[in-house]
Amino acid sequence: xxxxxxxxxxxxxxxxxxxxxxxxxxxxxxxxxxxxxxxxxxxxxxxxxxxxxxxxxxxxxxxxxxxxxxxxxxxxxxxxxxxxxxxxxxxxxxxxxxxxxxxxxxxxxxxxxxxxxxxxxxxxxxxxxxxxxxxxxxxxxxxxxxxxxxxxxxxxxxxxxxxxxxxxxxxxxxxxxxxxxxxxxxxxxxxxxxxxxxxxxxxxxxxxxxxxxxxxxxxxxxxxxxxxxxxxxxxxxxxxxxxxxxxxxxxxxxxxxxxxxxxxxxxxxxxxxxxxxxxxxxxxxxxxxxxxxxxxxxxxxxxxxxxxxxxxxxxxxxxxxxxxxxxxxxxxxxxxxxxxxxxxxxxxxxxxxxxxxxxxxxxxxxxxxxxxxxxxxxxxxxxxxxxxxxxxxxxxxxxxxxxxxxxxxxxxxxxxxxxxxxxxxxxxxxxxxxxxxxxxxxxxxxxxxxxxxxxxxxxxxxxxxxxxxxxxxxxxxxxxxxxxxxxxxxxxx
Amino acid sequence: xxxxxxxxxxxxxxxxxxxxxxxxxxxxxxxxxxxxxxxxxxxxxxxxxxxxxxxxxxxxxxxxxxxxxxxxxxxxxxxxxxxxxxxxxxxxxxxxxxxxxxxxxxxxxxxxxxxxxxxxxxxxxxxxxxxxxxxxxxxxxxxxxxxxxxxxxxxxxxxxxxxxxxxxxxxxxxxxxxxxxxxxxxxxxxxxxxxxxxxxxxxxxxxxxxxxxxxxxxxxxxxxxxxxxxxxxxxxxxxxxxxxxxxxxxxxxxxxxxxxxxxxxxxxxxxxxxxxxxxxxxxxxxxxxxxxxxxxxxxxxxxxxxxxxxxxxxxxxxxxxxx
Numbered sequence: 001x002x003x004x005x006x007x008x009x010x011x012x013x014x015x016x017x018x019x020x021x022x023x024x025x026x027x028x029x030x031x032x033x034x035x036x037x038x039x040x041x042x043x044x045x046x047x048x049x050x051x052x053x054x055x056x057x058x059x060x061x062x063x064x065x066x067x068x069x070x071x072x073x074x075x076x077x078x079x080x081x082x083x084x085x086x087x088x089x090x091x092x093x094x095x096x097x098x099x100x101x102x103x104x105x106x107x108x109x110x111x112x113x114x115x116x117x118x119x120x121x122x123x124x125x126x127x128x129x130x131x132x133x134x135x136x137x138x139x140x141x142x143x144x145x146x147x148x149x150x151x152x153x154x155x156x157x158x159x160x161x162x163x164x165x166x167x168x169x170x171x172x173x174x175x176x177x178x179x180x181x182x183x184x185x186x187x188x189x190x191x192x193x194x195x196x197x198x199x200x201x202x203x204x205x206x207x208x209x210x211x212x213x214x215x216x217x218x219x220x221x222x223x224x225x226x227x228x229x230x231x232x233x234x235x236x237x238x239x240x241x242x243x244x245x246x247x248x249x250x251x252x253x254x255x256x257x258x259x260x261x262x263x264x265x266x267x268x269x270x271x272x273x274x275x276x277x278x279x280x281x282x283x284x285x286x287x288x289x290x291x292x293x294x295x296x297x298x299x300x301x302x303x304x305x306x307x308x309x310x311x312x313x314x315x316x317x318x319x320x321x322x323x324x325x326x327x328x329x330x331x332x333x334x335x336x337x338x339x340x341x342x343x344x345x346x347x348x349x350x351x352x353x354x355x356x357x358x359x360x361x362x363x364x365x366x367x368x369x370x371x372x373x374x375x376x377x378x379x380x381x382x383x384x385x386x387x388x389x390x391x392x393x394x395x396x397x398x399x400x401x402x403x404x405x406x407x408x409x410x411x412x413x414x415x416x417x418x419x420x421x422x423x424x425x426x427x428x429x430x431x432x433x434x435x436x437x438x439x440x441x442x443x444x445x446x447x448x449x450x451x452x453x454x455x456x457x458x459x460x461x462x463x464x465x466x467x468x469x470x471x472x473x474x475x476x477x478x479x480x481x482x483x484x485x486x487x488x489x490x491x492x493x
Numbered sequence: 494x495x496x497x498x499x500x501x502x503x504x505x506x507x508x509x510x511x512x513x514x515x516x517x518x519x520x521x522x523x524x525x526x527x528x529x530x531x532x533x534x535x536x537x538x539x540x541x542x543x544x545x546x547x548x549x550x551x552x553x554x555x556x557x558x559x560x561x562x563x564x565x566x567x568x569x570x571x572x573x574x575x576x577x578x579x580x581x582x583x584x585x586x587x588x589x590x591x592x593x594x595x596x597x598x599x600x601x602x603x604x605x606x607x608x609x610x611x612x613x614x615x616x617x618x619x620x621x622x623x624x625x626x627x628x629x630x631x632x633x634x635x636x637x638x639x640x641x642x643x644x645x646x647x648x649x650x651x652x653x654x655x656x657x658x659x660x661x662x663x664x665x666x667x668x669x670x671x672x673x674x675x676x677x678x679x680x681x682x683x684x685x686x687x688x689x690x691x692x693x694x695x696x697x698x699x700x701x702x703x704x705x706x707x708x709x710x711x712x713x714x715x716x717x718x719x720x721x722x723x724x725x726x727x728x729x730x731x732x733x734x735x736x737x738x739x740x741x742x743x744x745x746x747x748x749x750x751x752x753x754x755x756x757x758x759x760x761x762x763x764x765x766x767x768x769x770x771x772x773x774x775x776x777x778x779x780x781x782x783x784x785x786x787x788x789x790x791x792x793x794x795x796x797x798x799x800x801x802x803x804x805x806x807x808x809x810x811x812x813x814x815x816x
Contacts, residue, residue, distance in 0.1 A: 061523070061567050064532040071532075078536035080566035114538060 004350045008333045012036045012340065018089040018100040019123075019340075024072050025423060026055060027438060028105055030321040031409055032336060038089070042082055044072050047422055048389050052407045058082050069106045077102075077114045086118055098344070105316055123343040124315070125290050133290045133314040135182045137213055143309050146284045148277045151178075151299060151308045153215040158206050161199045167214055176217035181209045190254075192217065220299040221450055222310070223266070224259065226323045227278040228293050228335055230342040233352030234282030237323040237335040238363030239274045241265050241446055242297070243371070248452070248460050251376040251432050259322050260369040260445040266300075271360045273307045274298055279356070281312060290314050293339040318372070321440075325409055327366030328359070367415070369445040371456065373437050373463060375430040380480060381469035383430055387437070389422045392463075400462045415443045418459055424467075429480065436467050495773060495816045497604045499792070501802055503809050505615040507554070507629075512561045514610055515628055519562065521606070522628065526571045528578045537566050540573035547656070547682045548664045554616050558629055574627055574657035576685050583734040583775075584645035585766050586633075586691050587717035587743045589754050594697045596783040598633055598643045599761050600624070601734070601768045604816065607778045611792070613807045620804055621666045622790060624781065630659020631666055637804050638670040639695030639785035647687025648720040648736060653706020655683030662690070672698040680710045689718035695785045717743045738765045758782055762793065776816065 015037035021029045026041040033039045033054040041055040048055055058079040066072050076082055090100055099121040104111065108127050115122050124130065133139065140150050154171045158164050158179070168177055179202070181189045191202040194217075199206075206212055222242035228235045243249065243258035250257040266274075278296055285294065295317035297310030324334035332355075341348050375381075390405040391412045400420075404411060412419040419440040424430055445456040452460070472480065504510040526534060535543075544552055559569045571577075583601030588594060600607070610625040623634025633643040642662045661682050669675040672694040679690060679702055687705035692698075703711040703722040711722070720736040746752050746760050760766055761780045768777040780793040789803035794814040802808065 059565065060531075062527060062531045064530065066532075075532075075536065078538035080537040080564075080569050083538065117538065117542075 005332050008337055008350075009035065011346070012337060015039070016093070017098050018086070020086075020100070020102045020120075021104075022073050022076050022102055023105050024069065025421075026052075027421065027423075028316045028318070028320045029103070029324070029336065030421070031325045032334070034408065035334065036340070040089075042076050042085075044076060045423060046425070048407045049405075051405065055407075056082070056085055070108045070111060073104055073107060074111050074114065077111065077118070083118065086120070101343075103316070123340065124292060129289050130314050131183075133285060133288070133294075133312070136180055136311055137182045137211055139312045140213060140309070142284050142288065143281060143312075146280045148280050148309050149306070151215045151218055151220075151301075151310075153213050155211055155213050157209075157211050158214065160207075161196045161203070164193070164199060164206075164214065171214075173214060173216040178215040178217050179206055180213045180215065181205070182211070218299065218308075219302045220308070221302060223274070223298045223300055223307075224295060224317075224319050225274055225278055225298065226293065226295045226317060226319060226335055227282050228338040228342065229282035229286040229291060230338055230348060230352075231286075231291075232348040232350075234279045234286070234356075235335060235338045235352050236275055236278050236282075236356050236359050236363075238326060238328060238359055239266055239271055239298070240319060240322060240364070241450065243445060243452075246452060247376065248457070248464075249371060249376070250374045251378070252374075255374075255433075256318060256372065257374070258369060258371040258445060259319050261322055261326055261364050262367045262369075262444050263364045264444075264448075265364065265446070268360070270300065270305075270307055271364075275356055275360050277307065277309060279352075281309070285312075285314065292342050293320075293336065295319060319370075321409070322368065322370055325440075326363070326368060328363045330410070332358070367442060367444050369441045369443065369456070371439040371441065371445065371460060371463075372435065373439060373460070373467075375424075375432060375434040375436055375467075375469075378432050380472060380477075381430050382472060382476070383424055383426050383428050383467060384470050385466075385468040386422055386424060386426050387420055387463070387466040389420060392418050392420050394458065394462055398458060398462055400466045409440050412440060412442060415455075417442065418463075420463060420466075429472075429476075430469060437463065439463050495604055497607070497609060497778070497814055497816070499609040499611065499779070499800075499812045499814065501611045501613075501800065501808065501810050501812075503613040503807050505613075505620075507558055507561060507614070507616070511558070511612075511629075514608070514625075515558075515562050518608060518628060519568075522571060523567065525578050525580070526567065531567075534570055534578070535573075535576050537570055540570050540575045543575045543656070544573050548660070550617070550668060551660075551664055554629075572628060574630060574660040576654055577627070577657040579652045579686060582646045583720050583736075583768060584643075585717070585719050585739045585743065585761070586643045586645050586689075587747065587757075588691065588693050588699045589747075589757050590697070590699070590716055591754070593754070593784070593786060594693065594699075595754065595785075596641045596643055596691065596693050597758055597761055597780065598645070598691075598783075599766055599768065599777045599780050600632055601775070601777045603774045604776065604778050605774070611802065613802070613804075617667050619667060621663075622802060622804065622807070623663070623666060624779075626659040627657055629663060630657060631662035632659060633781050633783070634662070634666050635783050635785070635788065635790060636666045636670075637788065639788055640666065640669055640671065640675060641693045641783040641785055642666060642675065643691050643781075643783075645689045645691075645718050646720050646734075647689050647703060647705055647722050648734070649687040649705055649722065651705060651707050652686055653683065655685040655706055658684050658686070658688045658690070658704075665692075670694070671696070672700050676700050676702060676712060679704065680712070687722060689720070689722065691716075691718050693783075693785055697785065716747065719743070734768070735765050742766055758793075762795070767795075779814075 022042045024044045058081040177193045179191045225239045226237040240259045240261040295313040299308045299310045391403040409419040421438040423435045562568045586598035613622045620637040623631040626632045635641045665675045672692040675692045691701045701715045719740045720734045782791045791801045793799045
């Protein structure tokens with residue numbers, strides 16, 4: 001098997017067809033540029049202060065305000081310098097060579113058209129297919145059909161509170177309910193309803209939907225896993241814990257704010273359960289036309305110790321860097337390689353069963369984690385100082401000390417080092433929920449009860465201190481009135 | 494008193510002289526381009542696509558100019574003049590049709606924003622003398638075949654998807670020979686705002702076309718145009734620019750048997766045709782008289798300042814005029 005991994009690494013290292021990750025930042029595929037030949041980032045945010053030779057940021061005159069991630073990607077791909085670069089990178093190749101490839105976190109039909117215009121190929125199912133598989137209700141039904149259990153629920157049209165209580169009663173969902181619509185941000189389209197007053201607050205949102213998913217509210221822990229559906233089977237990544245709604249990190253109740261990958265986090269039995277569920281889901285997705293990388297959120301019921309399907313995100317995700325830079329991935333191959341192989345029709349010699357067996361056993365070895373640090377205060381401020389991307393340690397007083405400027409997360413090897421990936425920079429306006437940076441840690445972030453560890457708290461305090469803000473002047477406040485607040489650029493689900 | 498300089502420049506293919514002109518004007522143009530926010534202007538890919546679709550012959554010269562201007566994304570989009578930031582001007586134009594026809598026009602705008610460049614060029618196979626706008630577009634001009642073009646603002650506030658008119662006129666002077674060809678070309682290329690365009694060619698065929706983003710072009714053989722379209726519709730702009738008053742003067746002058754060419758031209762130098770608005774930032778910037786038989790153009794300003802140029806004899810010079 002070792003030989004297999006080596007061969008796969010060599011294969012992708014010697015790739016000659018340009019491959020781009022077009023996204024606001026390189027975050028989701030961080031580190032892949034070191035493993036894959038001709039892999040480059042086309043980014044909007046200068047997270048490495050122009051120090052990274054494989055990150056291209058087209059020069060800009062102003063700072064346009066975008067409403068969606070897709071708009072940033074569209075902006076990037078329509079930029080003269082980017083188009084020239086794509087053409088230049090293509091020059092050494094002949095017209096017989098395969099088209100240049102491009103990957104996104106999000107894209108839409110406009111972007112698909114531009115990509116076609118530029119004679120490139122998107123290594124993902126079409127937007128139409130992705131949207132189909134992004135439907136939370138359809139995925140629930142698909143999962144149920146292949147034996148992957150969701151939290152007890154019913155999918156129905158809800159017209160009134162009375163109807164809701166009747167549904168809940170008929171399906172034994174209890175008094176406390178969670179209601180979800182087909183699409184949208186899990187934070188914004190998930191409603192918690194225990195009584196009529198709470199229902200009324202969301203009645204309009206719920207009743208305008210053709211159908212909603214009404215779930216029993218359970219005491220659960222959030223977990224996440226990535227996997228890849230290919231012609232040779234479903235390959236999985238390690239199961240990790242999710243950090244949710246930690247007030248030091250995010251202003252959003254229920255908002256995702258990090259992950260933690262350690263062997264102790266789950267019993268072998270739970271890992272095996274997750275594996276089987278991901279395999280079944282992957283097979284079902286593949287059969288219905290979705291190929292490649294996807295992410296699954298599982299909910300671990302604390303009362304029954306049962307693993308339920310939370311949701312499926314048919315794309316790269318906020319845990320992709322964790323999956324593909326894990327100690328296990330370094331020893332073997334990043335899961336992302338299977339996606340590339342599926343999409344370039346490269347035969348996979350490695351059996352999915354053998355690989356997944358090993359992932360269940362060793363996938364979570366070592367201790368790594370990521371913290372997504374958002375600006376948590378309600379008022380708009382301006383960043384006057386932000387740490388550069390690189391390796392940091394702590395001084396005895398708990399202050400952040402720069403050890404090395406680098407773009408390579410893997411240069412942080414020890415528990416007393418972090419890799420800080422800075423997103424927002426000096427001079428920028430920060431708003432509630434803005435992504436300041438991501439902290440990659442070599443250690444456990446969560447206690448068995450999903451509370452922050454002492455080390456995690458220490459790092460959060462130190463990193464937060466390194467971001468310094470000031471209040472806006474009157475003039476700046478007036479200027480800001482014209483601007484809107486963009487959402488998270490990292491995960492967006 | 495406002496003073497303004499005009500340059501008559503000969504540079505057959507864009508090089509250092511155009512580049513110098515670009516550098517002098519670019520900061521104002523960039524500011525204009527970004528006035529409504531960068532994302533409200535089309536991106537590079539759309540600009541390139543639209544140029545390719547509507548005026549593909551201009552692509553090589555566009556690319557050349559973009560390179561001369563530093564090659565950046567914003568400049569390329571600006572120079573494509575596809576859906577530029579909306580702007581207004583005024584203008585009167587008329588064709589004197591007795592004996593020796595000429596096209597006379599007053600260009601009304603903010604003097605400081607007028608580029609003041611009259612360029613003689615031969616970018617493709619045709620020589621062109623034109624008053625420049627938007628760095629390579631045309632306000633009024635003539636080519637070696639005797640085709641004359643002149644624009645006046647159409648007075649409507651509508652903005653649509655299309656090109657800035659100066660570039661469409663440039664395209665016409667580069668590639669058309671007759672009023673018929675010019676009219677056909679104008680009618681097929683979308684303009685982003687409403688204009689009244691007058692053409693005259695060496696055979697003295699005249700047409701005035703009212704174009705607007707929201708309605709099909711209105712072709713007529715009216716020998717004049719001011720700043721409204723169709724019949725009488727009172728809008729702020731027509732009132733502000735005294736459009737009807739100027740139209741009336743043009744009609745009276747053109748139909749008066751006692752009017753001579755010289756007295757007609759002189760009328761352009763006085764109110765209401767010569768626009769001396771109370772606003773010092775807006776008024777007539779110059780009078781141009783194009784003669785398709787002589788293939789010559791005369792520019793006139795107040796205080797008897799004038800300058801005549803032709804394809805046979807073009808004299809590069811700089812002039813300072815006062816209003």
